[in-house]
Amino acid sequence: MQVEVDVPKCVASGQCVLIAPDVFDQRDEDGIVVLLDDSPPVEQYAAVRESALVCPAAAITVSER
Amino acid sequence: MNRVVVVGASAGGLATAESLRRLGFSGDLTLVGAEASPPYDRPPLSKQILTGELTAAQVELRSAEQLDELALDLRLGVEATGVDLATRRLSTTKGAIGYDALVVATGVRPRSLPGATGASGVHFVRTLDDALGLKESLQPGQRLVVVGAGFIGAETAAVARSLGVEVTMLEPEPVPLARALGEQVGLAFGALHREHGVDLRTEVAVREILNDGSRVTGVRTAEGGVVPADAVVVGIGSVPNVEWLQGSGLSLGDGLLCDEFSRAAPDVYGVGDVARWTNPLFGVSMRIEHRTNAAEQGLAVARNLLEPGAGKPFAPVPYFWSDQYDRKLQAYGYLRDHDEIAVVAGDLRSPSFVAAYRKGEVLTGVVAGNAGPKVLRGWRAAIARQQPWRDVEAGPGQLDARSGGAGAARTGGAQLRTVDRMQRPGVF
Numbered sequence A: 001m002q003v004e005v006d007v008p009k010c011v012a013s014g015q016c017v018l019i020a021p022d023v024f025d026q027r028d029e030d031g032i033v034v035l036l037d038d039s040p041p042v043e044q045y046a047a048v049r050e051s052a053l054v055c056p057a058a059a060i061t062v063s064e065r
Numbered sequence B: 001m002n003r004v005v006v007v008g009a010s011a012g013g014l015a016t017a018e019s020l021r022r023l024g025f026s027g028d029l030t031l032v033g034a035e036a037s038p039p040y041d042r043p044p045l046s047k048q049i050l051t052g053e054l055t056a057a058q059v060e061l062r063s064a065e066q067l068d069e070l071a072l073d074l075r076l077g078v079e080a081t082g083v084d085l086a087t088r089r090l091s092t093t094k095g096a097i098g099y100d101a102l103v104v105a106t107g108v109r110p111r112s113l114p115g116a117t118g119a120s121g122v123h124f125v126r127t128l129d130d131a132l133g134l135k136e137s138l139q140p141g142q143r144l145v146v147v148g149a150g151f152i153g154a155e156t157a158a159v160a161r162s163l164g165v166e167v168t169m170l171e172p173e174p175v176p177l178a179r180a181l182g183e184q185v186g187l188a189f190g191a192l193h194r195e196h197g198v199d200l201r202t203e204v205a206v207r208e209i210l211n212d213g214s215r216v217t218g219v220r221t222a223e224g225g226v227v228p229a230d231a232v233v234v235g236i237g238s239v240p241n242v243e244w245l246q247g248s249g250l251s252l253g254d255g256l257l258c259d260e261f262s263r264a265a266p267d268v269y270g271v272g273d274v275a276r277w278t279n280p281l282f283g284v285s286m287r288i289e290h291r292t293n294a295a296e297q298g299l300a301v302a303r304n305l306l307e308p309g310a311g312k313p314f315a316p317v318p319y320f321w322s323d324q325y326d327r328k329l330q331a332y333g334y335l336r337d338h339d340e341i342a343v344v345a346g347d348l349r350s351p352s353f354v355a356a357y358r359k360g361e362v363l364t365g366v367v368a369g370n371a372g373p374k375v376l377r378g379w380r381a382a383i384a385r386q387q388p389w390r391d392v393e394a395g396p397g398q399l400d401a402r403s404g405g406a407g408a409a410r411t412g413g414a415q416l417r418t419v420d421r422m423q424r425p426g427v428f
């Protein structure tokens, strides 16, 4: 799985960090998403997909490669 | 369960459809949407679309390939017109569709004013076309009248000022945003707009929009005065899109009435702005017009729909944000009908602050300006576990100790100051 974040679209909601804290973090200064792992392990797949689904800015894309 | 039909192809409807596929639903999945364009995101419409930071293509919620992967029967430009619960058939402007389960995600539309149609220069901010049309009107030196100082009006006013537009904002209440955020926070936001050159006039209701036969010329207030304008933005709240369900037997009130599982009837669910459901975390019936709620409720409904026997109550901590000038406002919880607000960090007049909301003896909400993500997460967790208010009153250290280190100590150790004892009944 490949994960990408579109930083300019991120609205700093923190939804992704609540769901998949091992894959996403937020910058301390403005809460903008930080991608910790762009090819996370299998056990993270479900959480990453859920993050992409609920991200209120559609800023997370997941591709199965 | 072989056929699921989702009505409304926006944030809520799309999240439901996506969730159903993610959870393994492989039956027929139909997504019906009145708008002709593929699903797009609305929050940027009063922000980055107006500033030009994002283009129309960038606010599409999913790419064409991502939509294809969902194997949807996507019917855009099609409006649902009614539903027959007994025979499980949805009628639309392009024929009937049978279903085993139905999801209603038809959102809301802006409330209107007399004179709003029939002349150019009058803008709502709900659709992408609305926003693109408004963007054209935001030229330096033009006079914009914003009717209503709610979030959409206030965000639009902020962008307009940054583009050199002359802005007058008219608000019928004495304090802008008071019903949503409380008087003190609302006052601070009013002051912020004035500092940025907005002519904010409170206790001014607009009766009608005026035009010269082709273009808008201004608005007439309830008291009879005229405020001239080159363009007008109407931001006076919204109405849930439920008329098409009238006579179906579903309970309608302010929205589609649902239980704590977001269920309106057996195998019929509500999602997003249109749905009023009982949130067990706060024990109140709520209808929330927030972007994250639409997606989270879509996910929850997909789960409950596929396994009705094992349904879980939908009990989120509501969240929204709003961008105005250099401030990012973020809020968690249920702020309406609060009994008290306490500023627990910073100062409402500065860009950075945290205000906590009490209902009864419990912390029910938090509003923060430009707060760091860790601070916010701590507060969200405290709301989710229904932190007693005495811990908030005892100061950040106390709250932090109880929350296992994730709480308010990171607000910079500011002292708690109770600035707003809102115990006057009838104010909210």
Ligand SMILES: Cc1cc2nc3c(=O)[nH]c(=O)nc-3n(C[C@H](O)[C@H](O)[C@H](O)COP(=O)(O)OP(=O)(O)OC[C@H]3O[C@@H](n4cnc5c(N)ncnc54)[C@H](O)[C@@H]3O)c2cc1C
Pocket: B007, B008, B009, B010, B011, B012, B013, B032, B033, B034, B035, B041, B042, B043, B044, B045, B046, B078, B079, B080, B081, B105, B106, B107, B108, B125, B126, B127, B152, B241, B244, B271, B272, B273, B274, B288, B289, B290, B291, B292, B294, B319, B320, B321, B322, B323
């Ligand atoms: C300008 C603007 C700024 C916003 N900013 C923020 C923000 O900063 N933060 C935040 O949290 N939230 C914000 N929101 C709110 C957020 O966008 C909504 O909560 C979200 O769009 C709700 O999604 P929804 O799918 O429930 O409804 P909607 O997005 O309203 O979608 C409903 C869809 O259903 C369609 N429809 C209606 N009736 C029918 C019918 N009979 N048949 C078929 N289709 C139908 C509509 O055409 C529409 O496409 C903003 C909203 C707007 C308009």
Ligand code: SF4
Pocket: A005, A009, A010, A011, A012, A013, A014, A015, A016, A017, A024, A026, A031, A032, A033, A051, A054, A055, A056, A057, A058, A059, A060
């Ligand atoms: S969920 Fe989306 S918008 Fe929110 S912080 Fe993560 S990437 Fe940003």
